[in-house]
Amino acid sequence: MRFIFKTDYDQDIRLIKHRGAAFWYAVLGILLLAAPALLSEYFLSQLVFILIYSIVGLGLMLLAGFTGQVSIGHAAFLAVGAYTEAYLQSKGWPFAASLAAAAILSAATGVLVGLPALRTKGMYLAIATLAFGFIIEEVVVRAEGITGGNSGKQVGRIEVAGVLIDSEARFYYLTLILTVGVTLLVLNLMRSPTGRAFVAVRDSEISAQSMGIHLARYKTIAFALSAAIAGIGGAIYAHKLRFLSPEQFTFLQSIELLMMVVIGGLGFVHGAFFGAAFWVVTQQLIVLAKDYLPESIAQQSGLQPTVFGVILIAFVLFEPMGLYGRWLKVRTYLELFPFYRRGMFKRQKSYMKSERLK
Amino acid sequence: MTAPLLQADKLTVRFGGLTAVNNVSFSVQEGEIFTLIGPNGAGKTTTFNLISGLYRPTSGSIVFRGETISAMPPHRIAGKGIARTFQNIELFEHATVLQNLLIGRHTQRSTSLWQELLFTPATRRAELAFRAEVEKVVDFLDLQHYRDSLVAALPYGVRKVVELGRALCMQPKLLLLDEPSSGLNAEETDDMAFWIEDIRTDLGITVIMVEHDMSLVNRVSDRVLALNYGEVLATGKSSEVQSDPAVIEAYLGGVAA
Numbered sequence: 360m361r362f363i364f365k366t367d368y369d370q371d372i373r374l375i376k377h378r379g380a381a382f383w384y385a386v387l388g389i390l391l392l393a394a395p396a397l398l399s400e401y402f403l404s405q406l407v408f409i410l411i412y413s414i415v416g417l418g419l420m421l422l423a424g425f426t427g428q429v430s431i432g433h434a435a436f437l438a439v440g441a442y443t444e445a446y447l448q449s450k451g452w453p454f455a456a457s458l459a460a461a462a463i464l465s466a467a468t469g470v471l472v473g474l475p476a477l478r479t480k481g482m483y484l485a486i487a488t489l490a491f492g493f494i495i496e497e498v499v500v501r502a503e504g505i506t507g508g509n510s511g512k513q514v515g516r517i518e519v520a521g522v523l524i525d526s527e528a529r530f531y532y533l534t535l536i537l538t539v540g541v542t543l544l545v546l547n548l549m550r551s552p553t554g555r556a557f558v559a560v561r562d563s564e565i566s567a568q569s570m571g572i573h574l575a576r577y578k579t580i581a582f583a584l585s586a587a588i589a590g591i592g593g594a595i596y597a598h599k600l601r602f603l604s605p606e607q608f609t610f611l612q613s614i615e616l617l618m619m620v621v622i623g624g625l626g627f628v629h630g631a632f633f634g635a636a637f638w639v640v641t642q643q644l645i646v647l648a649k650d651y652l653p654e655s656i657a658q659q660s661g662l663q664p665t666v667f668g669v670i671l672i673a674f675v676l677f678e679p680m681g682l683y684g685r686w687l688k689v690r691t692y693l694e695l696f697p698f699y700r701r702g703m704f705k706r707q708k709s710y711m712k713s714e715r716l717k
Numbered sequence: 718m719t720a721p722l723l724q725a726d727k728l729t730v731r732f733g734g735l736t737a738v739n740n741v742s743f744s745v746q747e748g749e750i751f752t753l754i755g756p757n758g759a760g761k762t763t764t765f766n767l768i769s770g771l772y773r774p775t776s777g778s779i780v781f782r783g784e785t786i787s788a789m790p791p792h793r794i795a796g797k798g799i800a801r802t803f804q805n806i807e808l809f810e811h812a813t814v815l816q817n818l819l820i821g822r823h824t825q826r827s828t829s830l831w832q833e834l835l836f837t838p839a840t841r842r843a844e845l846a847f848r849a850e851v852e853k854v855v856d857f858l859d860l861q862h863y864r865d866s867l868v869a870a871l872p873y874g875v876r877k878v879v880e881l882g883r884a885l886c887m888q889p890k891l892l893l894l895d896e897p898s899s900g901l902n903a904e905e906t907d908d909m910a911f912w913i914e915d916i917r918t919d920l921g922i923t924v925i926m927v928e929h930d931m932s933l934v935n936r937v938s939d940r941v942l943a944l945n946y947g948e949v950l951a952t953g954k955s956s957e958v959q960s961d962p963a964v965i966e967a968y969l970g971g972v973a974a
Contacts, residue, residue, distance in 0.1 A: 368845050368848040368849065369841075369845065371815070371848070372841065372844055372845070544834045547834055547835060547836035550836070550844070551828065551833035551836065551840055551844070552819075552822075552823055552826040552828065552833065553830055553833050554833075555816055555820045556820070556823060558809055558812050558816065558820075559809050559820045559823075561811075562808070562809035562810050562811055562812065563807045563808070563809060563810075565803070565807055566803060566809070567809075567820075568771070569769055569771070569795055569800070569807075570823050570824070570883070570887065571792045571793075571795035571823050572792055572820075572823055573790075573792045574792070580830065626811060
């Protein structure tokens with residue numbers, strides 16, 4: 360059991376709270392840096408997907424997990440980011456500029472989608488974002504001049520500061536830098552007044568107002584930031600896929616993103632990463648399992664959504680705090696070994712199961 | 718006599734056909750503890766919601782420190798220095814006590830979104846200053862033990878204190894307490910009474926409260942306003958109001974003729 364002796368308020372503000380955490384994050388950092396040397400190209404590519412989904416998941420976490428505004432149209436922001444990047448790059452914009460433009464344009468779309476959030480809540484807001492997702496999908500199909508419509512759009516390679524990102528390893532490092540950057544921004548936000556205001560809006564709008572929090576402003580900021588982060592994810596996603604077509608940004612993708620953050624642990628920054636990793640790994644496992652399943656089941660197109668659906672239901676029922684919640688329990692068990700009692704987390708209440716998420 | 722801190726003038730609010738508050742006027746002096754009493758549904762909490770801006774009055778006005786606040790949105794009223802607690806506790810359940818208290822400092826926010834995203838030294842300084850203020854409240858209300866506890870896991874009595882603390886973190890000029898003793902046991906109510914007195918004398922905050930526990934009302938209030946069916950029955954010292962025939966009738970029913 361670790362007891363932290365606090366002598367300074369700054370200790371509660373620091374991102375890394377104690378030496379143990381510093382050690383493990385250092386190990387994680389070294390492993391991530393060494394990944395291209397350790398993993399084959401295929402697995403490295405999967406790791407890149409985990410990072411990209413983590414970025415998008417962080418965006419969605421900010422909105423759904425921290426501000427309590429559920430969006431089932433997040434693939435739309437991904438699409439805005441991806442197509443902005445693809446289009447601007449084809450016009451010869453440097454990567455930094457087109458990435459910024461992708462983020463800003465996504466943020467602007469986010470503000471637009473946030474407008475109904477000022478008046479609707481919960482399920483109704485979710486439906487509004489869903490409708491918006493369909494609109495963007497349709498726009499992508501129709502705006503052939505920019506998006507290539509149904510025939511798709513090729514995306515070129517990135518060049519950053521004179522370095523051509525032409526290998527999987529380079530692409531991985533670029534994604535890693537972006538992921539770390541976005542994560543730091545989100546962590547900073549969550550330890551500042553704005554992040555706390557988000558949590559306040561999530562947990563009780565009525566008392567948030569009485570604390571001087573301007574609901575409309577903070578909901579709009581949450582939508583803008585969430586969309587901007589998803590847009591950044593989308594931009595890098597475009598380069599990863601090298602070919603964009605509307606069916607990559609459908610309603611199903613939005614649902615998948617939401618499932619990812621719920622399974623990872625709604626309301627925790629870690630949850631976005633856990634969810635993304637779980638998603639990519641499980642997807643691979645399903646592909647592997649297909650070889651061993653009877654033909655009639657393996658060939659079903661709905662196999663993957665079914666498996667994920669079942670997993671989601673299981674999480675909501677048995678571990679509403681998601682993988683991160685499970686991890687907390689395992690960690691506590693190890694820290695207290697052999698004194699862990701059953702029922703230690705009995706009194707945990709999770710945001711997932713609270714009546715606010717209706 | 719100086720101008721009152723808060724002046725409610727002919728407040729009326731109607732919800733459809735129901736007149737919840739009808740022509741209610743009162744004024745609260747700086748440094749006073751002013752209590753609203755009345756049977757259930759008398760319009761006490763509605764009056765609170767009018768002051769804190771959650772409802773708009775159908776007619777009438779509320780003037781706070783010389784400024785009309787009855788048309789302002791709630792977050793601006795909070796910024797003017799009016800804090801409140803809620804009858805059924807409205808804390809941020811899935812945050813720690815410390816975070817809840819820090820949200821109480823929100824009206825003092827000085828950093829911009831960009832500074833916060835990058836967590837610049839200015840943001841860190843502002844956060845440390847917030848924390849120092851919050852710690853004063855933690856000491857005042859003896860919440861040291863609960864700093865890092867999640868609100869959802871705390872017993873009711875502690876939550877009530879945390880909610881009071883969160884309101885105090887705003888360093889308000891006027892504090893609205895909606896049934897501070899509801900759900901508390903005798904000992905906790907006693908603590909609450911001490912705190913309310915200290916809030917007035919040590920922190921210099923004017924208090925308006927809604928309360929049913931008459932012993933608490935007698936102990937701390939300077940003046941009492943009795944409401945029934947949204948109308949003022951009597952105003953004055955606690956003992957005067959309690960002996961007022963109209964008040965007795967409202968609580969106990971009329972004397973058989």
